[in-house]
Amino acid sequence: MTLHLDSFTANRAVALQTQSEELVPSRYALRLGDIDVMVISDGVLPLPTQTMSTNADPADRAAWFKEMYLGPDAFDWALNVLVVRSGEQVILVDAGLGGQFPGFPRAGQFPKRLAAAGVDLADITDIVITHMHMDHIGGLLVDSVKSRLRHDVRIHVTAAEVNFWSTPDFTSTDMPAPVPDVLRSTANAFIDHYESKLHIFEDECQVAPGVVAKLTGGHTPGHCVVYVNSGGERLTFAGDALFPVAFDHPDWHNGFEHDPAKSVEVRVRMLKEAAASGELFVATHLAFPSVGRVAINGAAFRWIPAIWDY
Template identity: 25%
Template sequence: MKPIDLGGIVIRDVMEFAGPRFRPHDLLPDSTPEAVAAHRHWMEPDLYDAARDLLWMDRRSYVIETRHHRILVDTCVGADKERTKPQWHHLNSPWMGNFRALGLAPEQVDVVFCTHLHADHVGWNTRLADGRWVPTFPNARYLFGRIEFAFWQANQPDPDGPILEDSVQPILDAGQAVLVDDRYEIEPGVYLELTAGHTPGHLCLHLQGTRHAVLTGDLMHHPIQVWEPQWSSCFCHDPAHSGRTRTAFLQRHCESDALILPTHFGRGAAGRVMPRPGGFRFDFLEPPAAPPT
């Protein structure tokens, strides 16, 4: 993703993974092959791999620089974590190298914000040092949703692995955690919005410079959900609630000046919600990739 300047606020991304990942029906159980086929014309080649019938799914963090703070949003899968998914177990990804390539060091992060507490959004919260998990960003306060934290505390063990134990509890033990609620303000114009459904305490981050942007976490996993907002992912705690939240969000931001930045969208991720007959579409800032020759 190219850096985005909102006027006093700059957004960059840190990639951990990009590529074809899920069959449409596996990711979006309410989809049908016929309905997905109707979207191939705008998805190919870089949002849908037709040869393998796989939807493209990126995995990224965002770094936001305001006049007052350097904020890291969602920390991907991380390194050396015990996870039940083989592709995440003891992962050794280029994430930290990509982070440092932005000219940053972990000590320079002021705030870490996790939209929710799934394994692919909290992993780099901590790193392994002398056999124990310690905060990766020693000078940061970490923001966790209060509702989200309470839900996962009450619903252990996590099927994806010891996520609270290795990626959240060490932050509390270090005294760096702050439990936050809907409308929590990091600074004027930088605030959180509860967008429950994917998880009970899922939060989005609003940024208001001379332009408005919203970092949406897993409110949407793939751009086809802008066209088909009733399709919730297989990872959603409450699919019906997720669909209602997503539809309401799209209605609010359709034709606004807001840039929408999801975690998992391909094609540079950022874009605007625009109307189409009977619904919405997503207009990316970056053009589609050229078809393979």
């Protein structure tokens, strides 16, 4: 594995000199074999600590967040998207929150940060949607994004996900009261606008050479993850299969999970696989740049952040 200023940004260096750079890094590039990967931060949004651990004892929850210097009542939830270049294809994995939701001024940064990273929306050939929650598809509903995407862009999403949002069931979730209606309306708006561009798959889809999307279910019935394989190296983008608390408490439920029990099964399986393989691991809501590895830690797990190469 090589971590470097890759082809996404190297050929735009002169252009970037004329742009106003943010003081805090918002993109991180690496290469696996012949495939370039970049993690881009869409920003952060505040959420109640209870949302991260709806089945936990309140005292245990409070202790964990205190140990992590977070909370006690709310914390900042990171939002990450992925851009992958495989051959002639440029693949966007998820698209962040967008700017249409009041109350989240620090999220919805993906469009300007994608541009600052030297990636033109018109260059994107494929988009993978891990699932249709608003913080994964909202960025595609921004007018300036919709107008710049290619007319032939392919949007890959599972059949189970599309079917679920026709009549979504929130009975097993534990979300803040206004959220289900917003999730439903955002998913409907996404389908209405992009239905003709959807490439729907059942269990697995090869999006490009070395880039495979695979159904996991759990978080939503059609949730999928993305595997990047090249040159004997592998990176997994886990979407919302896990959250920061998952390493210490993989059995804690997240309020946004539509099938909490299956979500636990999915994340434990993925964490065990990552620990066994030593692969790189990235997830939507792990602190940026969300690149690291997983190790077994007794009955739980341990997150090992990658050393930045800069």
